[in-house]
Amino acid sequence: MTVVYWRLAHLKRSGQDQDGFIVERENKVYDTDPLGWNNGVRQGMSIQEMKWRYPYAKIIPWSKKDYQSTYDNLCQWLNDNALFYVQDDVQQGYWGCQEMNSNQWQHLVTSTLLQWATRSTMGIASHSLLAQWLAHEGAHYPQLTEHWTQAHHEAYVARENKEEELWKLLPLEYLPENIPEYYPKDWKKRGWLRVGDVPNLYTKVKTREFGGQHFKSTAVIRVEKRFDSPVEQGIPELVRIMAEEIARILRERRQGSRQLRIIWEHEQGDEMRKRTWPVQTENPQQVVTRFLTLLSVLPQAPPQGIILEAHQIEDLRAEQMAWWSGPVVRRFQGDPEGPISESRRTRMLQYWDPWRRGHSLDR
Amino acid sequence: MSPEGIPHFSREEKVRPISQVRIRNHVPYQFFLNGQSHKIIRIMDYWRDVSEWWRGEPELWFWRVLTDRQGVYELVCHPQSNQWWVYHVYD
Helix, strand or coil, rough: EEEEEEEEEEEEECCCCCCCEEECCEEEEEEEEEHHCCCCCCCCEEHHHHHCCCCCCCCEEEEEHHHHHHHHHHHHHHHCCCCCCCCCCCCEEEECCCCCCCHHHHHHHHHHHCCCCCEEEEEEEECCCHHHHHHHHHHHCCCCCCEEECCCCEEEEEECCCCCHHHCCCHHHHCCCCCHHHHHHHHHCCCEEEHHHCCCCCHHHHCCCCCCCCCCECCCCEEEEEECCCCCCHHHHHHHHHHHHHHHHHHCCEEEEEEEEEEEECCCEEEEEEEEEEEEEEEHHHHHHHHHHHHHHHCCCCCCCEEEEEEEEEEEEEEHHCCCCHHHHHHHHHCCCCCCCHHHHEEEEEEEEECCCCCCCCC | CCCCCCCCCCCCCCCEEEEEEEEEEEEEEEEEEEEEEEEEEEEEEEEEEECCCCCCCCCCCEEEEEEEECEEEEEEEEECEEEEEEEEECC
């Protein structure tokens, strides 16, 4: 298994492409043209800095729609070709493939990537965290990495049998943000900077493989209910029960879903509500909650059928989900197995609030 | 027993104070948590809790809101002092 982390630049954008431009987003560089790149302009740099780095560039404000088509095409390609991927923004993301050698990489750049970006830096390793770090700092470790280049694209690739050494050098700030605050604070206090500095962390990091390597699936989980006559009351309660069934199936399969849909069937036709979340979940309370958010706009007519669907399903390793969590965290996340003691308010709310009836009353 | 008129949260209620909440027409539309701005794009629910009035606790107002970051939060407000807390975070 190989993970490719990429940072793409000089992205194809709709609208007038002009020479000498910098796309600015929140006072930072979002993208630039090839000349800007050659002048050392990189994503995330301060716009103020451009006065001397690329003084004659025209500053263009970022607009989502300029990059939407590139993003959609990129995701479509990932959907068709990657074993899994995380590409929340057009500029950077990572994806998995069986293997990636130099020839395959050259082919990837010339046949695919050039459609969307004429500059890129990539990191290639067996894990997304290593790959991300190599994309940023791989050039500093020539003994441990290979350097591939093609046109203006480059990749730093972990050398065979050198990954263990690289893991130990991985800066701690590359670890995921969901680590409880206590750990990074403690490490900082002790002056530990890299994974290798923290006793036993390397084994933990490596074996748990956290960092969001999710396996995608195009399957859909569906729960349906149809009625003899239109339903006018108790819809949130019905949705809650059906959502729990979806969560149960997800849990059984050890999968999480990112996109949930409700389809209302009524005399005037079908209506669909859907929403996509950045992080997938199989947690019953979260699944119920997410479905309930879709009720904020009710159907135009009382439904005769309700269909709940979970899309964008990805395998989720159980140890990833409860990676750092102790009992307190489990309770807060609403794990029904966690120790629960509830306040008077929460107990009261469970009698009327479908958002809270997920588990406590049923136990 | 809590002092008269002061909101009291039990140990199980993991409330977090909010530094600033912006209100328009008596309805919150933005709040700041841990230095981050959250714009409220939808009020999903609203209720009042009379609290343990027999102990002198004041009434609290609850808002379930959807934010521009697609998070669902429950905010709680003590209207007399205009103090706000996050009562629950859904996702």
